Amino acid sequence: ARDAGCHCVIVLHARVSDERERAIAACGARIVRIAGDYDASVEEAARLAAAHGWQVVSDTSYQGYEDIPRDVMQGYGTIAAELVEQAAAAGEGAAFTHVFLQGGVGALAAGIVSYLWEKDGTLRPRFIMVEPQQADCLYQSALAGRPAGASGTVDSLMAGLACGATS
Numbered sequence: 607a608r609d610a611g612c613h614c615v616i617v618l619h620a621r622v623s624d625e626r627e628r629a630i631a632a633c634g635a636r637i638v639r640i641a642g643d644y645d646a647s648v649e650e651a652a653r654l655a656a657a658h659g660w661q662v663v664s665d666t667s668y669q670g671y672e673d674i675p676r677d678v679m680q681g682y683g684t685i686a687a688e689l690v691e692q693a694a695a696a697g698e699g700a701a702f703t704h705v706f707l708q709g710g711v712g713a714l715a716a717g718i719v720s721y722l723w724e725k726d727g728t729l730r731p732r733f734i735m736v737e738p739q740q741a742d743c744l745y746q747s748a749l750a751g752r753p754a755g756a757s758g759t760v761d762s763l764m765a766g767l768a769c770g771a772t773s
Contacts, residue, residue, distance in 0.1 A: 608634040615654065619647040643759075645770045665713035667773045675713060675773055682717025690725065702731040709737030709744045711773035743772045 607614030614635040618627055619642050631637050640650050648666050655662045665682075667675035693702070705722065707715040715735050723730050735744055740758030747754045756770040 615651075615660070617647040617651040617654065619643050643770070665773060666711045666769075667713075668771075679713045679717040679720075679773075682714050683721035685714075686718045686721035686725075690722075701726045701729045704734065705731045706734045706736060709735045709742075709769075711769045711771070712744050712747075713773045715744070716773075737769075741769055743769055747772050 614633075615638060616630050616635045617638045617640060618630075619640055621643065627637055627639075638650070638654065640647055642650075648664070648668070651662055651664065652668070652671070654660065661674075662671060663674055663678070664671075665675050665678040689702075702722070705718065707718055709715060712735075715733070719733050722733075737744055741756045742758070743754065743756040746757055753772045
């Protein structure tokens with residue numbers, strides 16, 4: 607936002623560390639702290655945006671907010687493209703065999719997986735998602751075959767990765 611000359615407000619929940627807050631604020635963002643968890647911070651960001659005419663830019667989608675998260679997810683594919691490019695430059699041109707990704711709401715994983723799935727076809731790597739045990743919304747969604755909520759509390763030191771609902 608700073609590089610684009612835009613005002614930026616970041617909503618952080620209670621479990622986000624003070625160190626992370628200071629790092630974000632050092633980039634010029636205004637911080638709004640809430641008492642709830644990650645999912646509550648997403649709701650508060652949407653509420654503030656509606657109240658002030660702001661635009662939410664997030665990889666977390668919800669009813670009525672899907673276009674920007676989809677673009678962000680596609681942008682995450684750039685990370686995979688850069689990894690592939692760097693591996694090739696280092697003489698490691700073979701396809702990756704395994705990719706470990708943080709779960710969160712699933713957006714980063716979807717961006718990386720879709721890029722490598724399309725690029726490598728049947729030679730694609732094995733993908734392993736990691737998420738806090740109690741904030742297992744991706745695992746629960748895989749079991750249900752549809753988006754599902756986490757089986758436990760998302761009150762975790764994992765801060766922005768302890769998500770109760772998939773994107």
